[in-house]
Amino acid sequence: MSLLPIQEKIGSRKHKEIYELVRRQGTVSKIELLEQSQMTGSTLTRTLEELTHQGWLVEAGFGESTGGRRPILYQTNPTAAYVFGLDISRMSSKLILCDLHMNKLDAESWLMDERMTPDRLLRDIADAAERMLHKHQIAADAVLGMGIGAVGPLDRTTGIILEPLYFPAAGWRHVEVARYMQERLRIPVLLDNGANTAIIGESWSDRNRDYRHLLYVHLGVGIRSSMMAGGKVVYGAVDMEGSIGQMIIQTDGPRIGNHGNFGSLQTYASIHALEQQAQSRLKQGRESSLRYKEADPEKINYTHLLQGLKEHDPLTVEIFSQAATYFGIGLSNLLNILHPEKVILGGSLISSDPSFFQIATRVAIRNTYYYPAYQVVFSQGHLGEEALVTGAAIMMINQLTEL
Template identity: 50%
Template sequence: MSYSPRTVPSHKQLIYETVANFGPVTKAELLEAHDITSSTMTRLLDEMAKEGLILVTGLGPSNGGRKPLLYQVNPDYKYIFGLEISRLTSTLGLFDLNMNQKSVVRWRMDETMTPERLVAHATKLMAAFMKDHQIGRHQLLGLGIGAVGPLDASGGIMINPQYFPAKGWEQVKIRAMFEEAIQLPTLLENGANTALVGEHWSIRTENVQHALYVHAGVSLRSAMMSYGRIVYGKVDMEGSIGQMIIDVDGPRLGESGNYGSLETYASIQALERQIRTRLKIDGALELNNAPVTPEQVNLDTITAGLHAGDPFIHEVFRQSASYFGVGLANLINMFHPELIILGGALINANPIYYRVATEVAVKRTYYSEAYVPRFSMGVLKEDAVVTGAALMVRNQMKL
């Protein structure tokens, strides 16, 4: 029942993806994009039309002869669930095959949100979505999950993600849990990869081939795409960017990890630690005329301090963004992507973070006139993970 994230697609599937991503398209446009004969293309298009996968939606402009047929994906042939499992919030979305978002809901990941409770909560929401849109189980293609790593994607296991508020998030057979609960094929992929897939799909007409996605939040996560495909390593370690050493004599964030690592200076955990240390010394932070204790420091209070103009929080926030920019420059100098997409809670907390990080990255990036990096906060933003997870399920649909 499970999807493999690295299945080689067939000609039929590749043609379907082209129609789904760029339709309405003509047969001539499809022939230009795929190296197959005209008769084979006609046969595959006829097959998909009879099966209800694609629709003939009208006639295209004529070049002197008969007007060509226009083909478009049938959005209601199937529906897909996308799920993001993260540390601060998780998100469930329902999509049609045009990747239109039918419904979406987010919830906080508190100390009660164990794996078992998350599965039960998401399953209940899925049932509500199906009822709202009058969708039968036979109309569902599957569930795509974008989760915090490290993962064993082929085994469907979340190995040992850090900093979850609830207990029990070690060696979680999350794919099997959902397949048992919802009786649908389920794909597991790390959230950074699905975010990059989703954001890349949202700008598909720009023909970006080489892209980098970096998430700055409780941890630092990254994903790379080359020639339009995700780059995989031997093992899944999406958080390894956080272990990039930027100060050989620096401290480390916790009881494990590298000394002087990027996450020690540029993560929510690092910000919270710096501000708590300051409060323990002089207790100088006030928000809305009320003192803030070290125990109350979190991203919400940090963001409130920024909006209130607290000079210490402002300086710590800028320093974190500057260190993050150094890490970005290291990645860019290694890979030289066309596009660098930045996401995560720190990027979205205040415009200062994105601005400072990108300015520092540009100054420290080595490039010639032939290469100038382009930065973006993305199009889908907080919906990137769920969209990409659902999209990966659609791309592996058995045709």
């Protein structure tokens, strides 16, 4: 199957430059574009006319006069194309359909339980995508493609999810997700890890601040992270999504199951870590309201812990506070090495209770070597749990201006 590369839809370098300038600012005048692009007036006029004629830009009225004629304002055309964003995670997965202004037209979610094998999920997603296009009367050739943010490790080049841990269902090994979606829907598909798509989404949502060095950490079943430097996602020789979870906090510490380093950060700060801590302390005889939620300590899970936290159960609060402290130590190690301007923290543990974020960031700051000369901004982001799926869609739109 032959698909036109997205990068070729907007042809020349100058067309891409002007489109990106308009896209980043929302609404911009021709005068402002002339100053920002350093093009000659005739070249800019011709470029704007061509982009408008092709449907990528639309005239959006007139700006305020500075003495002469009121300047024409330009915006990107939201209906010039459409895009899918897909988040494949361990607890739930989500598909969205958006226009080029990231207005969400439709969405569907799936619980990732023990029945949700790769075959079933991919089939359900493709069915949902087809229903969405039919419902909104969008032809397949009007879709830029589908961006996918998934749990790693994965191979971005071949579009394969490799050997992720902790999926409830069997079969999540070497899943050719990009090939399946491309052949089924006949649209371009890009795969990246969910932490990378999340940082793309958060960076775009905060683009007016122009942070150049960002760190994103997602704390849930595992620890997922990504880094952006100079406005670009940093990639390593292999997929790095889960690497900081293997940062060693205590050399003689335990590990979860038979995977990873002993005494790693993930062993102390993750959903599995909290569950194991609760089970262990209940077996030791610690008093807790958790005992009245489940008679068998081995069956205590994260849902029980959230209930205990909401009820201010002392043991549950202690377990969450300890995990937040360990996470803060790991975070300080990252700050001392990477020195990002802004750190965005996401995931179910971060959002479990305000105290988790507060404890973790306070511990991180206390252990940051160059503080207070080095100041970092901590945030829970603008998009929350929507960051991964939103960033996946934006990743596809970004391809329009890639050279």
